[in-house]
Every structure is written in structure tokens, then in C-alpha cells.
Amino acid sequence: MFSHVMVGANDIAASQAFYDAALTAIGIPPGRRDPKGRVAYMHGGSFFMLTTPIDGAPACHANGGTIGFRAADPEAIDAWHEPGVAHGGTPCEDPPGWRDSPFGRLYLAYLRDPSGNKVCAMHGPAA
Template sequence: MFSHMMVGSNDLDKAKVFYDALFESQGGKPGILDPKGRLVYAHNGAVFLVTKPIDGNAATIGNGSTIGFAMATTDAANAWHAAGEKAGGTPIEDPPGWREGGGMKLYLAYLRDPDGNKLCALCRG
């Protein structure tokens, strides 16, 4: 359904360190800077971009927004979380672990990136 996801950043150098660590923890490649100055990550058929806002204003986080990254295993989610924390991310909510509700069992690991965007690694049980 989705073609891509994009978040804003006020410091692309710091964002690159953070997102390179996340994607590399899952076997992805470091981001590339495209001709428009955006960081581009392509992995497992999806595209994720990080950019300075084109209107020239500061990047701000989306209140209530979460971007979820699908993980094949709980080990992958834990590696993603550890790599993100080491690269400047902030752990939020409960520690990585299983959550159950509404007939679903999900392994979730939450971080905020250096600009405050809320991210989640998700592995289905």
C-alpha cells in the first residue's frame, strides 16, 4: 500500500549516523544523498527518506505519529534497537518485549530518532 516514508531532520549528518546504524543492523546499506539533498534508504522493497523541510522551516515531529519497521525475528528487533540507541536514539515507552491485546501478539521496540521522530521495530508473534 505504501510507496515510501519520509521524516524531516534539522541535522542530516546526525540523522545519517542514526539511520545508517538502524538499516545496517538489518543488513541494509548506508543511506545515499540524492540530488535534492535527501538521505535515501532502500531495503527489502521499501524506501525511507530523511530530508530538511522544503519550506525552509525547522523540522518538527508528528505528534501521535509512529513509523514501524517490520522485523523477521525478535533478535533482529533487539539489534535494531541497540544500534539505534548507540547511534543517538532515545529508548521510549516500555523496554523491547512482547505485547498482547486484541487477539494479537507483537514484539515491539520503540525509539525516538535524534530529531524526535517516533520509530518502532515490530515482529509478529
């Protein structure tokens, strides 16, 4: 069901140092940075990610956070996005589409739910 969890961080370097230490202790490889400075950990087909909030505000519980849902293919994501908008969701970030990442190409779509929580549908090598 879930593809990834992303949490906000005000100091990416400090957060990466903590998570690299803590997660490698339980068998998860160290995080990798992408071109936007986010850090991603991959294990068992799932991602845990760190980011500074895109809106420039300080990170807090959920600012910078995303709940990701795994999808079988890009068509399923488009099918997820359309009724989400029709039922009160607000598109955010880039439009649905392919993006390059350190782990390969991903097809992503983002929405804010009616309460403002950011959710994502993802299809790609890890999904």
C-alpha cells in the first residue's frame, strides 16, 4: 500500500547523520542525496526520506511530510489523481508525470487532501 514516508528536517546534514547511524544499525543502507538535497533510504521496496520543506517554512511535524501510496502503473496514478481532485483534493507540486531519481524513473502525482495533508501516488522501480 505505501511507497514511502517523507519527513521534514531543518538541518539535513544533522538528520542524515542521525538516520545513517540509527538505520544502518538495523540493516538499512545509508541514505543517498538527490539533486534537490533530499535524502532517501531504500529498504524492502520502500523509501524513508528527509527533506527541507518546499514552502521554505521551518520543518515541523508534517511540514515537508508526504504519505506515499504505491501504484501498479502510471494509469493507476492518473486514475487516483482525477477523482482525488474531484472529491476535494488540491493539486500540488508538479503535475502528474515521470521524474528522475537516484533510484530510477518514477511516475508521481501529488495532492493535498481536504485537511491539507500532502499525499502522493508513486509507480517505479521501488514500487
